[in-house]
Amino acid sequence: MGRKGSRRKGSMFAKILFGLCVSFMLLLHNAFAEDGKLRIIAFGAHPDDCEIKAGGVAAMWAAQGHHVKFVSVTNGDIGHWKMAGGALAQRREKEVKDAAKILGIETIVLDNHDGELMPTLENRKTITRLIREWKADIVLSPRTNDYHPDHRYTGILIQDAAFMVTVPFFCPDTPHLTRNPVFMYFSDRFQKPNPFKPDIVVAIDEVIDKKVEGLAGMESQFVERGVSGSEEIMPKNDAGRAEARQRVSSGFARRFERTTNNYRDKLIELYGEEKGSKAKYSEAFEICEYGRRPRAEELKKLFPFF
Numbered sequence: 001m002g003r004k005g006s007r008r009k010g011s012m013f014a015k016i017l018f019g020l021c022v023s024f025m026l027l028l029h030n031a032f033a034e035d036g037k038l039r040i041i042a043f044g045a046h047p048d049d050c051e052i053k054a055g056g057v058a059a060m061w062a063a064q065g066h067h068v069k070f071v072s073v074t075n076g077d078i079g080h081w082k083m084a085g086g087a088l089a090q091r092r093e094k095e096v097k098d099a100a101k102i103l104g105i106e107t108i109v110l111d112n113h114d115g116e117l118m119p120t121l122e123n124r125k126t127i128t129r130l131i132r133e134w135k136a137d138i139v140l141s142p143r144t145n146d147y148h149p150d151h152r153y154t155g156i157l158i159q160d161a162a163f164m165v166t167v168p169f170f171c172p173d174t175p176h177l178t179r180n181p182v183f184m185y186f187s188d189r190f191q192k193p194n195p196f197k198p199d200i201v202v203a204i205d206e207v208i209d210k211k212v213e214g215l216a217g218m219e220s221q222f223v224e225r226g227v228s229g230s231e232e233i234m235p236k237n238d239a240g241r242a243e244a245r246q247r248v249s250s251g252f253a254r255r256f257e258r259t260t261n262n263y264r265d266k267l268i269e270l271y272g273e274e275k276g277s278k279a280k281y282s283e284a285f286e287i288c289e290y291g292r293r294p295r296a297e298e299l300k301k302l303f304p305f306f
């Protein structure tokens with residue numbers, strides 16, 4: 001009795017312990033999924049696109065405890081004048097990871113070749129799964145009017161996943177979303193067939209230093225100028241490299257000032273005359289018609305900065 005009894009007691013104890021562990025893990029999982037914070041996923045074609053277009057607003061969401069993930073849909077493995085292939089892909093992955101640390105967000109790079117992205121069914125399913133797994137409230141992406149085929153097809157892939165993320169028997173291996181997220185486009189200056197029209201413009205003055213620091217750290221792209229570089233422009237020493245990073249930072253800051261000047265009316269409409277006219281740096285986004293269409297009040301909850 002004694003021995004058998006203690007063995008039974010032992011196994012009962014193990015079962016209870018196991019049960020407790022499972023409950024605790026479920027609790028943790030639910031707490032993560034439903035902590036009342038927003039969940040944002042942004043897709044760019046290359047390891048730097050999301051950081052340029054949405055690095056500021058991402059840092060602002062993250063500072064409030066919201067969950068932000070950047071996805072580069074290609075690995076950027078031809079994005080340089082001198083190096084290419086696996087070595088460049090690894091270098092660029094490290095660059096986005098460093099930027100993500102500065103911004104306080106998560107980031108991943110999908111292993112598709114740069115310059116060869118296609119809007120295939122397989123890629124559509126990959127994007128759908130990523131949006132579902134992230135339980136996204138907001139999905140950001142480029143528009144489909146763009147000079148670069150990877151940007152265009154990233155836009156198409158995300159548009160193709162909008163709505164499909166809610167369809168139970170499309171990709172049934174990943175639980176569907178019961179609510180279509182709000183899909184939004186990054187800003188751009190392309191005019192045909194229709195220009196970008198902002199629905200929301202966020203002043204990013206409070207995080208501009210973080211944003212440009214993250215970008216200047218992407219040396220393969222900006223200090224060494226990616227595909228447009230050459231031996232002549234390569235910094236010759238540490239001082240030259242530091243100077244180049246400084247140049248990159250101020251160049252980007254001027255670029256985000258232009259966004260403000262282009263959409264000043266919208267900033268004033270959203271922030272009011274005083275704050276709206278003082279804003280210096282901005283990022284702008286347009287609502288995609290294929291996702292949920294938020295009213296003005298909901299949009300301000302999704303972008304809780306006003």
Ligand SMILES: [Zn+2]
Nearest residue numbers: 045046049151
């Ligand atoms: Zn790009």
